[in-house]
Amino acid sequence: MADFYYDTIHFLENDLYIAATDTGLAYVGTQEEKIHSATFAPEKITIYKDEIRAYLNRELTEFTLPTDLSTTPLQLEVFNALKTIPYGETRTYTEIAEQINRPLAVRAVGTAIGKNPLLLVIPCHRVIGKNGKLTGYSGGIAMKQSLLSLEK
Structure with a gap:
């Protein structure tokens, strides 16, 4: 180990x-x-x-850090899709599911996002509900809102 x-x-x-x-x-x-x-x-x-x-501090918009992740193939697909969301923009869970060519797997995508071990670095805070509302975030909704505001 x-x-x-x-x-x-x-x-x-x-x-x-x-x-x-x-x-x-x-x-x-x-x-x-x-x-x-x-x-x-x-x-x-x-x-x-x-x-x-x-x-x-708004001095960096894209992370370049090396990572060491243990993930499932689906999680890796979802995490790679999340990394493509530009700084300051958002996507819905449905859009992420469609991006990874699994349009019927919206719940599975949500579950994968919920297991993201690298908050901020893999920008799951940029994913919102289809209705435009903020949804769950392991750091809390207040942190999610703060990160989205930081990026505006």
């Missing part, structure tokens, strides 16, 4: 946990229990924090 390191960064009212292996970024999120097997090692996370800070 790969070594797993973490540090935190404060955003809004939350601490974002940032975890990585020697290969790349593995987790960005608000749920501390997701990093229970990680070692606190800020020096190993600096490059990731720097890029996330640049994004939060």
